[in-house]
Amino acid sequence: MDRRTARLRAFVFGAVMLGGTLGGPASAAPPPPKRGEPLRVYPPQVRLDGPDARQRLVIEGGAGATSRVADPRIATLDADGRVRGLRDGDTLLITTRGGEAVRTPLRVRGSAAPRRWSFVRHVLPVLTRYGCNSGACHGAAAGKGGLKLSLRGYDPTSDQAALTRQAGARRVNPVQPEKSLLLGKATMSIPHGGGRRFELGSEPYRWLVGWIRAGGPAPRAGEPLVEALEVFPPRARLGVGNNRQFVVRARYADGTTADVTDWVRFGSSDETVASVDERGRVRVAGSGETAITAGFATKVAFARVTSPFKTGSVSAAVLRPAPERRNLVDDQVLAKLSDLGLKPASIASDEGFIRRAYLAAAGILPTEAEVKALQDAARQEAPNGVGWAAREAVVDRLLARPEFVDYWTYRWSDLLLISSRKLPTRSMRAFYGWVRDQVGRNTPWDRMVREIITASGSTLQNGAANYYVLHKDPIDLTETTSQAFLGMSLTCARCHNHPLEKWTQTDYYGMVNLFSRVRMKNGEVNGETLVHAVDTGDISHPRTGLTVPPRPLDGSALEPAATADRRAHLADWLTSPNNPYFARALVNRVWRTLMGRGIVEPEDDLRLTNPPTNEGLMAALEADFVKSGYDVRRLIRTILTSATFQRSAEPAKGSLADSRFFSHYIPTRLPAEVLLDALSGVTAVPTEFVGYPIGTRALQLPDSLVASNFLTAFGRPLRAQTCSCERQEEPNVAQALHLANGDTVNEKLRAPNGAVARLLTEETAAEALVKRTYRLVLGRDPVAREQARMLAAAPPAGAPDRERREWLEDLFAALLTSKEFLFLH
């Protein structure tokens, strides 16, 4: 290129960049220039490997910027804003804006090498990008129209055979590639149920023709596969209405890279914040944060897009009064809120705090005396502020109570599916007892999980061994273990590579073989099972028929011939501080239990393409949890004593739209068991459960099969499958009818020895009855308006006892069915 042409290119390039982005259609409307946005060029180093290699660029703060290649003999800038290699060498891409310049190293290698057509590099990306091998088309289990491809290309060898050799070799024409049925269908020159996927002569068309002309080669043994994806820019801060182009670069095992933006499956974790089109162009639609996910080959990666709720950040430092900051939770949450332009809510009242802490951490209501004690202590500590120390003392006392143990035992019993559905009653009780013992002793989470995973012996002596009675099959054990302790679903990888994660089918069966040598036999006592490990037995990979060496996902493989109990190796990997999933999964479960919403939601869907809403918070809690020796009670304490937990459920002005970043407490309906116990407690009428002593609370039931229409209606989990989705949290008509007309509430109110009867004997004045009822049910005094309305409905003084009782029952019913009672707030 001569100097004049080079200048022209630089001019054109600069013109394209006026929009601040590159590579999109030239006609796309440019986003408004961002004042003060620093000039950044992505990728930070450009490497062009192989013939015809090109790299699309993203330039932030690109308004008014121009770019040029320092040595135009080595590379050039195409009109569409891509750098293209001309010959091998090293040079710089120089981007300037005013007096500012960014120098991006640019390396070209293999530019003169002949192109080697590859099924993996040239055909699979086309089939995946254009949806040919998607679940809705030929990637369906039964294929489509006679052609079956592996879902998103997890089995390239079979796919190549299907395209070239199956059905009488009808799909590709090696003699005249352009006449191939494959191309005719994709371009709709032959009728195709899937419609036109790409145009004649387009790049995907040329790639397929090139591959067919080269003989349609099969995937080569040892061919470098994609090791990682990089999304550029890794994070972007954009306003509503802004667009930005994202580019994706694949890094292969041989160290080469390729711009794969055109072949990536893009997605957005929150379309209400930003959407992304098939070419990687993001458009911001609302405020918040979303992950722009990119999938290519078997890899996934993501970039974050932040769209502040207000223009510019709301610095926590300038807020008056300064937001409360108690521990690492608040550091991270406030930093995120500041980044998003959200104001934190004020701190909840003492009675609001204690009610929330009791219900969220122990599933019980505080008594009137406990509320008052806190109020008194707080007033003494900080007459005009928050009694932080008094609140911490409440938390410490709460964490020492047996109800706390009941509550978390119940929580982990849900997770471990403890139920007489599959377990003999004695075994079920043994398992429950084992869990309760661990919670009571605050056994570190890693040790507790290790004891489950490596459990052997009698299921009556060692309750943890019942894990293997519940999940007999290595497939079931693999999926359950992953879901329960890593918070991720591996089920997809049973049949094909995971489409939303990096796990392959081979990874899956490596994990399966860690469980393939567990055996069971009947014990000497009725209902007893003996669990033990043997030194033979492997599960074959269903596709290859080969035995996959036992290996925990991305851990190290065991020697298949080794005779040691493989589960110990799994437990080592699972509970290792280096395992990025184990601690995180538990932290998220505990956070969700206490805060009503996970840092990752759903709580057991931790995957790369579903990142936390606050990565800093997750990482800080995770690190603290590991550092503490997996101390669950300490983790709970950290969260409960944070200002974040203690914030009001009422958002600060301007932060109403936040439901994900914890600027305020998120109200959630009480879980079924907590609600039933609360009804029993407030009315002083215990609920009877068949087979259990009177006074047993719902949260003390070891078995999910205990009959209770109320618990069923309010979504008690069946404990049939390990999934947070088992607990139904959505409202339904049955719940409304239960509360309004059902026996549960009405019988408790009518009970002769219940709270209603007791209050009527203790108080005579209607004012006092209203006040006591409010304190009992809602843990607070009524405000004047409430008091007036309730008194307006009260019977006149001297009215018959029956009328007074009916009025008080109605008052109780009104409060017990109110949102304030039913919700944790």
Add this chain to the structure above:
Amino acid sequence: MRETVPTMHSSENDGVRSRRWFCAALTFGATGGANAWAAPPPSRRRAPSQVPAASSAAPAVPRGALGFSPAGERLAVGGYREVEIVDLNGGPGRALTAEGELVTSLAYSRDGARLAVASGLPGRSGELLVFDLSSGRPSRLSGVHSDRIQSVAFSADGNFVAACSYDRLASIWDPKSGRGRALKDHTDAVYGIAVSPDSRRIATVSGDRTLKIWDAAAGRRLYTLSDSTAELYSVAFSPDGSLVAAGGADKMLRLWKSGASDGALFDSTFAHEGPITQVVFSPDGRHVASASEDRTVKLWDARTLTEEKTFPRQNDVPLSLAMSGSGQLAVGRYDGTVGMYTIESGQYRSLLPRGQRAGSSRRQP
């Protein structure tokens, strides 16, 4: 369709051409014996550019169609828009120009005077030609199929040709009049077709997992055999007409008893690790040969369905098989190679090595 005239060593791209170069590729493989198929003298060789399969740069033509002449002295090999007829005794070969694209199936008439050739354009049209081998003239049978014809069979009495296509239809044709009628009942691509030795029944197999037996005279379906659990690709009648064999994607080789009005599963075996692409009976009825996408070719005892022999692993997927009365089993592969086994000895003869000039060295599959 151009009329073709048999000429020797024509330099034009006529329908029928000399194929001495082809004969030169016939070498004894397993024994390493003398090359009985001597290369022609240099003066009679074609220029390299006129030898389609000889250039390493030339694309391989999948060999989806093979057919022995009734006496077994010639082997017809399907190519791309042509059929090579190899004289296995060393005489000159011939080439017939076909239509469509890849030749997918071949069938000699019992008297060896005619050759049915199937091909077509996938997704567009089916092509069916019947060559009069004495004149080399083809007659074209058209008007039924809208997709490539997958398989063709000649009736023993020579009165009709049966064909089937990816378009879900089978068809019966009068080769004299060129008239054909469709057999409609399959709900997926029809991959294989065979005619009973008494010319009364036609068997078809389909992607709909069924085998159907048809009354050839009436063009009416007689019965359906539905034992398969996946697509069926190939079907063959035993020489006495009492059995019908089929195989497909469920990797099972099945034998059914087939009568005039009904049939029943007789025997089955898990035959291959991959889908079965071809099933053929030996002319004496003693053997069944099967080929599979797992790149194996196996020989089975037709009475007991026990495995008699597994031939060496093939270099590529075997797409076509043919068995001669003299005990030869020819195999055509996706990579363009064609070879022939002597069933009893297992001796292998490479007929068409891929990417090698005619007369070059022997090669195992």
